[in-house]
Amino acid sequence: MDPFMHAAIAEAQLGLAEGGIPIGSVIVHQGRIIGRGHNRRVQQGSAILHGEMDAFENAGRQPSSVYHDAVLYTTLSPCSMCSGAILLYGIPKVIVGENLTFMGEEALLRSRGVDVEVLQDATCIELMRGFIASRPELWNEDIGVESDGDA
Numbered sequence: 192m193d194p195f196m197h198a199a200i201a202e203a204q205l206g207l208a209e210g211g212i213p214i215g216s217v218i219v220h221q222g223r224i225i226g227r228g229h230n231r232r233v234q235q236g237s238a239i240l241h242g243e244m245d246a247f248e249n250a251g252r253q254p255s256s257v258y259h260d261a262v263l264y265t266t267l268s269p270c271s272m273c274s275g276a277i278l279l280y281g282i283p284k285v286i287v288g289e290n291l292t293f294m295g296e297e298a299l300l301r302s303r304g305v306d307v308e309v310l311q312d313a314t315c316i317e318l319m320r321g322f323i324a325s326r327p328e329l330w331n332e333d334i335g336v337e338s339d340g341d342a
Contacts, residue, residue, distance in 0.1 A: 228251025288315030
């Protein structure tokens, strides 16, 4: 397995172990991870800390030339918010662990020239399927879907 996707999966597993949602991401520039993160909405009480957003935050302030030459790895297809950050910072390539449990904005990314590669990695699929089955209300909150009982 690609060591960078392996690092993204390790981030997802860390998020799950912390009681959060198992989605991880790393940003790679010139063969080196410059930012890593996992969904920390639950742990931090955050509205925006999806895995990709956490990786951007942990990469810190970078010159645009770094982002324009970077690859973002994520265990799950990026949502609208995360795809917007990918476009804003000009990330040219995104490698997605899986998009069977959730299809994000891959078409938008491709329409804007981003190279999107989907692996359908069995570990990524199982992490999300298991989580969604055990915590559907938390998953629905994360993706902005109204659950039974929401006001």
